Amino acid sequence: MKRRLFLLILCLTVALSIVGLPQLQAQQLAVTELNIYNWDTYIAPEVLEEFQQQYRVKINYDTYGSNEEMYARVKARDTNYDLIFPADYMIQMMATEGLLQPLDARQIPNLKHIDPNFLNSDYDPGNRYSVPYQWGTLGIGYNLETTGKEIDSWTAMFMPQYAGRIAWMDDTRYTIGAVLLFLGYDPNTEKVEEINQARDFLIKQKDTIAAFADDIGQSLLNQGEVDLAFEWSGDIFQVMKENPDLRYAIPKEGSIIWTDNMAIPAQAQHRQLAEQFINFILEPTVSARISNFTQYGSPNRTARQAGLITPSDLGNPGIYPPAELFAKLKHLKHVGESSRLYEAAWDAIKTSSPSPST
Template identity: 55%
Template sequence: MKRLLTFLLLFAIGATVAFGCSPTGGNQQQVLNIYNYASYIAPEAIAQFEKENNVKIQYDTFENSDALYAKLKQGNPGYDLIFPADYMVKIMVKENIIEPLNFQNIPNKINLDAKFTNQSFDPQNKYSLPYQWGTMGLGYNVKATKGDINSWAAMFDPKYTGKVAWQDDARYTFAGVLMYLGFDPNTTNPEEINKARDLLIKNKNIIAAFVPDTGQTLLDQGEVNLTMEWSGDIFQVMQENPNLRYAIPKEGTIVFSDNMAIPKGAANKELAEKFINFTLQPEIGAKISNFIHFGTPNKAAIDKGLIDPKDLNNPQIYPPAEVFAKMKFLQDVGKATALYDRAWTEVKAGSGK
C-alpha cells in the first residue's frame, strides 16, 4: 500500500531526529512509548514533537482494541500513552488499567468539540480525551460493483462470492450485521446475536476473509471487491486508486471515537500529557487529520479553516446531522460479551475462513 510505505518512510526520517546528538551534551534522551494503530498519525507531527522536546518517540502498533486490551490487562509492559476505542475506555477504567488525567497539563482540551467530550464511556473525560473519529462502512471497487452501493446487503450478494472481507473483530462485524437486520448493535439479546451469526454462516461462501484491519489493502490490490473497513483507511488508499469508493450504509453504522489515555504504571505520565496537549493544538490536530483522512474532534482546527476542504466537505468523512443521527457508538455489553465471543467462534468455525 503506497500510503503505508510513505508513512513508514516519513516515520523513519522523523525517528532519525530523535536519535541525533542531544543538545545537552550527549545525555540520553527521554523516551515516550506510544501504542497506537499503524499509519494513524502524521509522521511530521512525531518529528516536530521530538524536536521541540528533545525526546524520542517509540511508536508500537496494534491491530484493534482487543489486541490493545490483551496487551495491557496483565500489566503495563512499558507504554506511556495508548489509544483505546470508546467502549474500551470504559472497560479499562473498570479494570483499573488507565490513570486519571491531570488537566493542568492539558490546557488545549478547550479546543475539543463538545460533541465528542463527556461521552457515556468516560463522563467528564476523567481518563481519556478524543483523538480521531470516524465510521465503519463499506469500501468497494466501483468497477467491480458497476455502480455505487449504499447498503450492508451488498456484503451478502452472491455476485461477489469470494470477494468480500469482514473485520476480524467480533463486535464490529456483528454490529454491521445486526444493523442490517434492524437490531441494536449493542444488543444483549441472544436470539438477535444468533441471527447475525447464522446469517454470516449461511453466506460463508461469499466471504473471502476476516481481516485484521487490512481490508483496504486487499481492496486496493484487487483481492476483494467489497470490505468492511474504517472510513479513513479507505480514503487513504483512494488517494492512489481512483476505482475505490467508501459508503456509509443506509441502515446505519458504527461511529467511533479513538481516545488518548495513559496506562497504569506509565513511566513518563507528564510527558504523555504534554503529547496529548500537543496533538490538541489546532495546527497539529489538523495536520494529523489531513494526513490520515479521519474526522477531527478539534473544533478549533475546523473553525480556523485548517482542515482540508476536500475532507471537510466530504459527507462520507463528516456526515450531515441526519446521517450522524443513525449511527451508534459501540458500548461495553458486560456479561453479554461472552455471547458475542461464543457466536464469533461459531462463525469462524462455520465459515472455514
C-alpha cells in the first residue's frame, strides 16, 4: 500500500511539474530543433550557441545569397524552415502571396525595445508578419590604394579606368535600383521605359564588370580581385577589419536603405519556438552583440540608448548616416506585376554581351 501510495504521489508530482513548466520548457519537450534560413555572416555565432544551450534546442542553420534565392525556395514549399530574414519589400511580396504566418505579438514582449521608427512600416502595417532585425545601406566598397582617391559617387562604378575590376551584386532589384538612382529615377519605378533604360545602360557597361557577385563582393574586394564592389555596408565594414586599404561610401547621389526582418514561413512547423527565438534576439544585449559583429545598424533603441553598441560604430556615418544623406536614401517596395519587368531586364543584363560601342 505504501509503495502504491508512493507511486501515486510520484506520478502526481511529475504531472504537476510538467503542467507548471513555463510555456517554452513545455514546448521543448516536443520540439528540439529550429530550422533557420538566413544571410551569410549575419549573426554572431555565439548567439546561436547561447540559444541552443539555454533552451536545449538544436539549430539547423542554412544561408542564402539573395532575397530572390530565399523567396524561390520558400515559395516552392519544399523546405522546413521555421525562420527567415527577408528584406522590407520581400516581406510585403511574400505576405501578399500567403507565404508567411502571422506573428503572435504576445509571445514577443521584447518588441518594446524596437525603435518606433522601424515599426508599423508601409511594407508590414502593424508588424503582422515581421519584426525588424538589422538595417543598413547599399553602397560602394573600394580599395583606396588602387583607386588612389576617395570615392563618393556612383560615377566611379562606370569609369573605364576600372574596367574588369568592378563587382555588382547578383540581385535583381538592388542592382537595377542602384542604376535607376544613378540615372535620376525612382528605384521603385514601374515605368517600362525607365527600367529598360537602366537595363541598356548596364549592358553597355558589361566590359567593366568583373562579376555579378552572389553576396561575396566583399571577399573579392578583400582578396584584390576587384577594386570596387557594390555591396552591403556591414559586409564591407567586416572585411575592413582585416584590410586597412578598404573603404565604404554611400554615394552622394543617394542609395538604397533596407531593413531585414525576422519572419515565419507559412509552412513552418515550429512557430512558437521561432517566436521565442525572435524574442531572444530582441533582448538588448543580444541585439547589440549581433550589430557589433555584423556592423549593421540596430533597430533596437534600448541597445543603442544603453550604450551597448560599439561607440565607434554609432559614430560611423557609413553605418548611421547623417540626416542630409539619410534623406537621400530610398527603401525598395514591392512593385506587384511590374516585378516581371525587373526580372526580364535582369535576364537580359545577365545574358547579353556589351554593346560594340562600349
